[in-house]
Amino acid sequence: MKKLDILCCECQNNNCFIKKHCLDTDTLTKEIAENKSTNRYFKDQHILMEGSFVDGINFVQSGRVKVFKNGLQEKNQIIRLVAEGGILGHRGLSNRKTYSISAQALSEAIICSFDKLFFLELLKKSPNLTFNLLLFFANELNHVESTLRDLSVFNVREKVAKALLSLIDSFGLSKSNNINYISDLTRQNIAEIVGLNSNQVSKVFAEFKEDKILETKGKNIKILNIKKLEQIISI
Amino acid sequence: MKKLDILCCECQNNNCFIKKHCLDTDTLTKEIAENKSTNRYFKDQHILMEGSFVDGINFVQSGRVKVFKNGLQEKNQIIRLVAEGGILGHRGLSNRKTYSISAQALSEAIICSFDKLFFLELLKKSPNLTFNLLLFFANELNHVESTLRDLSVFNVREKVAKALLSLIDSFGLSKSNNINYISDLTRQNIAEIVGLNSNQVSKVFAEFKEDKILETKGKNIKILNIKKLEQIISI
DNA sequence: GTAAAAATATGATTAATATCATATTTATTT
DNA sequence: AAATAAATATGATATTAATCATATTTTTAC
Numbered sequence: 001m002k003k004l005d006i007l008c009c010e011c012q013n014n015n016c017f018i019k020k021h022c023l024d025t026d027t028l029t030k031e032i033a034e035n036k037s038t039n040r041y042f043k044d045q046h047i048l049m050e051g052s053f054v055d056g057i058n059f060v061q062s063g064r065v066k067v068f069k070n071g072l073q074e075k076n077q078i079i080r081l082v083a084e085g086g087i088l089g090h091r092g093l094s095n096r097k098t099y100s101i102s103a104q105a106l107s108e109a110i111i112c113s114f115d116k117l118f119f120l121e122l123l124k125k126s127p128n129l130t131f132n133l134l135l136f137f138a139n140e141l142n143h144v145e146s147t148l149r150d151l152s153v154f155n156v157r158e159k160v161a162k163a164l165l166s167l168i169d170s171f172g173l174s175k176s177n178n179i180n181y182i183s184d185l186t187r188q189n190i191a192e193i194v195g196l197n198s199n200q201v202s203k204v205f206a207e208f209k210e211d212k213i214l215e216t217k218g219k220n221i222k223i224l225n226i227k228k229l230e231q232i233i234s235i
Numbered sequence: 236m237k238k239l240d241i242l243c244c245e246c247q248n249n250n251c252f253i254k255k256h257c258l259d260t261d262t263l264t265k266e267i268a269e270n271k272s273t274n275r276y277f278k279d280q281h282i283l284m285e286g287s288f289v290d291g292i293n294f295v296q297s298g299r300v301k302v303f304k305n306g307l308q309e310k311n312q313i314i315r316l317v318a319e320g321g322i323l324g325h326r327g328l329s330n331r332k333t334y335s336i337s338a339q340a341l342s343e344a345i346i347c348s349f350d351k352l353f354f355l356e357l358l359k360k361s362p363n364l365t366f367n368l369l370l371f372f373a374n375e376l377n378h379v380e381s382t383l384r385d386l387s388v389f390n391v392r393e394k395v396a397k398a399l400l401s402l403i404d405s406f407g408l409s410k411s412n413n414i415n416y417i418s419d420l421t422r423q424n425i426a427e428i429v430g431l432n433s434n435q436v437s438k439v440f441a442e443f444k445e446d447k448i449l450e451t452k453g454k455n456i457k458i459l460n461i462k463k464l465e466q467i468i469s470i
Numbered sequence: 471g472t473a474a475a476a477a478t479a480t481g482a483t484t485a486a487t488a489t490c491a492t493a494t495t496t497a498t499t500t
Numbered sequence: 501a502a503a504t505a506a507a508t509a510t511g512a513t514a515t516t517a518a519t520c521a522t523a524t525t526t527t528t529a530c
Contacts, residue, residue, distance in 0.1 A: 069380065069381070069383075071384055071387065075387075075388060077383060077384040077387045079383060079384075090373065091377050091380075093370070093373050094373035094374050096377065100377045100380065101380065123366065123369075124362065124366075127359065127365065130362065130365050130366060130369060131358065133369060134328065134365060134368060134369050134372065135328070137369065137372035137373065137376060138325065138326050138328050138329035138372065139329045139330075140376055141372060141375055141379065142326050142329060142331065142335045144376065144379045144383060145304065145314050145326075145335065145336065145379055146304070146335070148304075148312060148314060148379060148383050148386065149304040149314075151383065151387055152306065152310075152312045152429075152430030153312065155486075155487090156486080156488095186507070186508090187507075188507085194387075195386075195387030195388070196488095197488075197489085198507080198508075199488080199489080199509080200487080201508095202508055202509050202510075203509080203510070205508095205509085206510075216508090217496090218495080218496055218497080218507090218508085219496085219497095219507090390516075391517065391518095421477075421478090422477075422478065422479095431518095432518075432519085433477080433478075434479080434518080434519080434520090435517075435518075437479050437480075438479080438480070440478095451478090452526090453477090453478090453525080453527080454477090454526085454527090
């Protein structure tokens with residue numbers, strides 16, 4: 001079994017927030033190594049639970065994660081899609097006691113975690129980290145606010161286009177034999193990005209197949225024409 | 236005419252972010268006084284324009300402001316309601332060149348502004364300010380994410396209840412003769428908080444009157460039973 | 471204070487969305 | 501590889517939401 005607790009400087013994930021902004025001095029690097037705990041999560045496993053007590057802040061070393069809020073009767077709303085290098089549980093840095101979101105692995109994932117108190121101390125010691133975290137928050141805010149407008153303005157067809165583009169934006173397209181595809185997501189997951197249900201996604205997919213925008217084979221979605229998707233949601 | 240450029244220490248607005256977190260030293264206090272510019276805006280006047288170049292960050296000294304994103308054909312989405320003490324244009328601190336939102340005065344408002352570069356320098360000098368701004372962003376993020384879920388899950392009746400509660404949360408209730416009321420907002424404004432149109436708000440108001448939740452007289456909305464409003468949107 | 475304009479209220483109609491039922495396909499288990 | 505379970509697709513239907521038209525009320529301008 002692969003050793004999980006590697007040092008940040010040996011880690012392959014160069015998108016990591018810690019790696020980019022927090023290894024200014026040897027002292028910091030050492031402290032981070034000592035306080036980091038790394039865990040593996042299986043597909044569909046919960047990483048954070050809405051309502052449970054905040055214990056720390058987490059960074060995605062590898063894998064894909066969905067962050068969502070519970071709605072009524074199984075109708076969740078996905079808030080973010082997080083790929084490797086991304087941050088999880090940062091809202092817990094605010095004064096709230098409990099997580100306002102759940103996070104669940106969409107694939108096998110390795111997550112590096114720090115205790116909240118340690119991380120708050122780290123922020124005090126590293127203005128550079130704090131400032132970059134501020135920028136991250138500002139961008140997140142821009143992003144969620146755009147999504148809010150989109151959900152309020154888009155119809156079902158536009159929402160499905162938006163969901164696919166969000167997926168591509170967050171996770172990129174897998175390439176095989178020069179074909180771009182989105183893989184391994186249920187219709188339900190896609191629906192929950194934009195507040196729909198799986199039937200509605202299937203129906204719009206049927207339209208998109210007619211329009212030569214995509215083809216599907218099970219959970220593999222071949223993207224044939226990304227430009228058309230973008231046109232659908234261009235305001 | 237009232238002099239606008241008062242010193243922060245003479246300002247009556249004790250909710251002000253600058254006043255609370257940024258007057259640690261005399262040097263800072265002096266710098267802030269020198270770099271602050273204060274302006275009056277009339278009702279309905281634009282304070283920030285989506286798409287225009289970011290010039291600074293703004294604080295509401297007095298008055299009420301709506302922050303919104305343009306949708307298609309007059310259908311805007313209100314993102315935040317900001318009362319005195321609130322921050323405007325903070326998303327501009329991110330790396331983006333242009334504002335992602337518009338802001339418009341809902342009443343006469345006095346706004347204190349700082350140049351973006353000055354404010355970024357200020358953040359470097361005051362870790363306390365930076366950290367508190369980080370907390371502010373975290374709370375904003377929680378707030379917008381909750382709204383995102385609500386818009387995706389709520390029906391029209393629930394959305395109107397949510398809009399009224401948002402207004403009360405942001406601006407409080409005006410009191411006169413022991414009666415609580417929301418004042419001075421068009422149905423269109425209320426609708427845009429939750430992605431509806433003014434007709435829909437009027438119709439739900441008719442229901443709410445039947446249910447003794449509120450009474451209206453023009454733009455004055457008497458809130459008779461806030462508990463019932465909360466019940467409507469409790470998940 | 472009156473006239474004009476704007477905003478609101480509301481019934482009727484149209485359109486869009488969500489749900490249900492069921493067939494089909496895909497994935498999982500043994 | 502066959503059997504079972506799960507997920508997806510899709511037509512039909514029900515529900516909800518959005519629009520339109522018009523009456524009424526409120527606000528603004530003179």
